[in-house]
Amino acid sequence: MTDMPSDIPAGKPGLRAWLLTDTPTSRNHAKMAAIYTGWLTLRSNPMAMVGLFILITLLFIAAFAELLAPVDPLAQDLAGRLARPGTPGHALGTDSLGRDILSRLIYGSRITLYIVTLVALIAPIAGLLVGTIAGYVGGWTDAVLMRITDIFLAFPRLVLALAFVAALGAGIENAVLAISLTAWPPYARIARAETLTIRNSDYIAAVKLQGAGALRIIVKHIWPLCISSLIVRVTLDMAGVILAAAGLGFLGLGAQPPSPEWGAMISEGRQFILDHWWVATMPGLAIFTVSLGFNLLGDGLRDVLDPKDGASS
Amino acid sequence: MSQISINNLNVWFGEHEERVDAVKGASINVESGASFGLVGESGSGKSTILRALVGLVPTWSGSMAVGEFELGSKRPRNFYKDVQMVFQDPYASLHPRHSVDQVLGETLSLHGFKDIDNRIKKLLDDVGLGPTFRFRYPHQLSGGQRQRVAIARALAPEPSVLLLDEPTSALDVSVQAEVLNLLADLREEHKLTYLMVSHNLAVVAHMCDATAVMQNGEIVEVLNVQDMRAMNPNHPYTRHLLESAAGYNPTEIQSA
Amino acid sequence: MSNLLDIENLRVTFPTRQGDFQAVRDISFSLGQERLGIVGESGSGKSMTGRAILRLIRPPGQIQADRMNLNGKNLLEMSHKQMQSVRGQEISMVMQDPKFSLNPVMRISDQIIEIYRFHTGASHKAAYAKALEMLEAVSIRDPERVMKSYPHEMSGGMGQRIMIAMMLVTEPQILIADEPTSALDVSVQTQVLSIIDRLVRERGMGLIFISHDLNLVASFCDRVLIMYAGRIVETCDAKKLHEATHPYTRGLLGSLPRLDDPQPRLDALQRDPAWRDAPSVSGLL
Numbered sequence: 001m002t003d004m005p006s007d008i009p010a011g012k013p014g015l016r017a018w019l020l021t022d023t024p025t026s027r028n029h030a031k032m033a034a035i036y037t038g039w040l041t042l043r044s045n046p047m048a049m050v051g052l053f054i055l056i057t058l059l060f061i062a063a064f065a066e067l068l069a070p071v072d073p074l075a076q077d078l079a080g081r082l083a084r085p086g087t088p089g090h091a092l093g094t095d096s097l098g099r100d101i102l103s104r105l106i107y108g109s110r111i112t113l114y115i116v117t118l119v120a121l122i123a124p125i126a127g128l129l130v131g132t133i134a135g136y137v138g139g140w141t142d143a144v145l146m147r148i149t150d151i152f153l154a155f156p157r158l159v160l161a162l163a164f165v166a167a168l169g170a171g172i173e174n175a176v177l178a179i180s181l182t183a184w185p186p187y188a189r190i191a192r193a194e195t196l197t198i199r200n201s202d203y204i205a206a207v208k209l210q211g212a213g214a215l216r217i218i219v220k221h222i223w224p225l226c227i228s229s230l231i232v233r234v235t236l237d238m239a240g241v242i243l244a245a246a247g248l249g250f251l252g253l254g255a256q257p258p259s260p261e262w263g264a265m266i267s268e269g270r271q272f273i274l275d276h277w278w279v280a281t282m283p284g285l286a287i288f289t290v291s292l293g294f295n296l297l298g299d300g301l302r303d304v305l306d307p308k309d310g311a312s313s
Numbered sequence: 314m315s316q317i318s319i320n321n322l323n324v325w326f327g328e329h330e331e332r333v334d335a336v337k338g339a340s341i342n343v344e345s346g347a348s349f350g351l352v353g354e355s356g357s358g359k360s361t362i363l364r365a366l367v368g369l370v371p372t373w374s375g376s377m378a379v380g381e382f383e384l385g386s387k388r389p390r391n392f393y394k395d396v397q398m399v400f401q402d403p404y405a406s407l408h409p410r411h412s413v414d415q416v417l418g419e420t421l422s423l424h425g426f427k428d429i430d431n432r433i434k435k436l437l438d439d440v441g442l443g444p445t446f447r448f449r450y451p452h453q454l455s456g457g458q459r460q461r462v463a464i465a466r467a468l469a470p471e472p473s474v475l476l477l478d479e480p481t482s483a484l485d486v487s488v489q490a491e492v493l494n495l496l497a498d499l500r501e502e503h504k505l506t507y508l509m510v511s512h513n514l515a516v517v518a519h520m521c522d523a524t525a526v527m528q529n530g531e532i533v534e535v536l537n538v539q540d541m542r543a544m545n546p547n548h549p550y551t552r553h554l555l556e557s558a559a560g561y562n563p564t565e566i567q568s569a
Numbered sequence: 570m571s572n573l574l575d576i577e578n579l580r581v582t583f584p585t586r587q588g589d590f591q592a593v594r595d596i597s598f599s600l601g602q603e604r605l606g607i608v609g610e611s612g613s614g615k616s617m618t619g620r621a622i623l624r625l626i627r628p629p630g631q632i633q634a635d636r637m638n639l640n641g642k643n644l645l646e647m648s649h650k651q652m653q654s655v656r657g658q659e660i661s662m663v664m665q666d667p668k669f670s671l672n673p674v675m676r677i678s679d680q681i682i683e684i685y686r687f688h689t690g691a692s693h694k695a696a697y698a699k700a701l702e703m704l705e706a707v708s709i710r711d712p713e714r715v716m717k718s719y720p721h722e723m724s725g726g727m728g729q730r731i732m733i734a735m736m737l738v739t740e741p742q743i744l745i746a747d748e749p750t751s752a753l754d755v756s757v758q759t760q761v762l763s764i765i766d767r768l769v770r771e772r773g774m775g776l777i778f779i780s781h782d783l784n785l786v787a788s789f790c791d792r793v794l795i796m797y798a799g800r801i802v803e804t805c806d807a808k809k810l811h812e813a814t815h816p817y818t819r820g821l822l823g824s825l826p827r828l829d830d831p832q833p834r835l836d837a838l839q840r841d842p843a844w845r846d847a848p849s850v851s852g853l854l
Contacts, residue, residue: 023445025445202400203405203409207419208369209369209397210423216423224410354755486821490835515827515828518831557758560789
């Protein structure tokens, strides 16, 4: 009972009723009805829609970078270096080597997305595996897995990244690896905590009474219930991941020049911050906006995915 | 021949100082095709006996046998084809993310049945839900409907014994009547043996031929239904339960 | 003697995606110095009615009524602050499970004292003494020990007695009990009910007893309202409940298994859509 009734869109009462029905007629119908209801909940949250808009814009920009960027992001023009925003041809100004900041931001969005996607795939999945197995099997397995988790949790991210760079050389893949290796432990803890609650419930007992083994129970019964809280946590962590990558870029440990990674851009612009503030500030604003987008969306997703449904009569 | 035979069952949780004895020295015999009740208040151990039978309890001693199965620490796979359980809380016994179709389909495929589609339809018919319920999720079902799905799930492997853990305690009175009628019909149709746990004496008297009364983990009395209806128990605790079941009567207030 | 509560055409509405949902639809009843039972199944609106009286329904849920008077004062027009002094002081509510209605991180003494001091402004010492007195009134034999304990150390029956003590410490005129014994074992139920019985009688209070248990309400209350789908379908004297005439009430009575009356099959209730549409029966005195 959290939102007001919406107007029925003219001309589509049938479709809406079909999607809102309480009596689905097939597997697909049920799935689509569930998705539609989730969408309605998300839509009723204006902040979440802002976040969604920001992220869709990011995707759009990354996808159509070639079309949107006015200039080649790597093209240098030493005569026109450190031009102010609003200079003809350079809406956001140029950096110390005369490269257009706007184009660099646009192409840099791809790198940001790349980092975010890789970490979002590696860390939560690793955490889910470790956490659910530890939580379900218990005993020694649980103890060992959780101690491993604790060890990784204790690692400071930047120190680990430095170690990787020393061992493997600088580069964006190594930065992503370093971030993922320190990002997965919280997911493991969340997954384990959920598993501990779930494994005592009657529906798990019921499926054990059908002869289901541990693997089936973990994958088909426990994972679907953990995934909601993991997704919410991931979106909220994305802000931190972007900032971590930016931090590594800032230290020169992530993307290497001349790559237009946003953190590296801030680093390059640091020395000019007093007189030529835009060189560092523009990429900073970009990072801020995307982080905000993820935070707002994550907050909205919590309302959608939070399994309050079905818990009350 | 006894379908269910339990001898001197002890169930405990925890070790040493923290040990709690949930069931002490319980012995029960249920004939094939009979309906037997287990009555008691909370903490009496009645549900624990059911859970011990299906292998959900790790620490127990004594002996248990169901049909031809002598029960040890693990249950053989085909045990679950023969013995199934219906849980008390319909709001907790169905996975919140699985539709009715998935629940029944998974059960059937775990037991190796092939014509799953037809069986699902038949099961839903047998429990009085039509095909319109097939793709619903639990939050789209009422308590009574969920319990019917739980019963359908229990019947899917074609068992001969059904263990019922307070199957109607969480349901409205009118829904309870429908579910009890359903259970009685199913028992007759499939020649099932029931072991039913309840705190409600009237329900047990209606559904069962005989019942054991439990208090603090022990069986204090086994009586048949005629004696129960005639208010003719032997043990004072049984008498106390029977009197309390009659509704409110102003009595001496008992202090804590 | 005027009535404690007069309610006319109470309506509780919740907006949902599929339109407005009316949990309580235009019911009317009064409460005198009596024990009034409200019986119904889940979804009948009985709990919503109890909460509506105390205006405990959060937006976007809405409460409307032509009249909702406590001793002649209109409850619906009261400000937030005025309602706060009504709740707990003039009308108290005991709910089903003390596990969920007692604060788990506060000692029992602190909880009772807090309520008493909030409504009366008494000193800590006076409140402590009053709390002890209440615990004794609910037949707790070792009240000092209970005062120092936390809720999780108490059994269900004890917890419910503590709830009753807490809710009656301010000596309200009306107690609303929403399934107060449903979570308790049968032998403890009798104990708790006899405590409620005695206290309500001794203090001349009005009691609204909300339950799904017909037999219990028939044996405990003076008058009964039967609710279905947000409406009152029948009212009668509790002693005469088994002679009720409305088909829903008869259906409910008939669907109960009885120890003294064996039946091969229970008469399952056949729901008639006309019951939902018929206007609410008035329970006004």
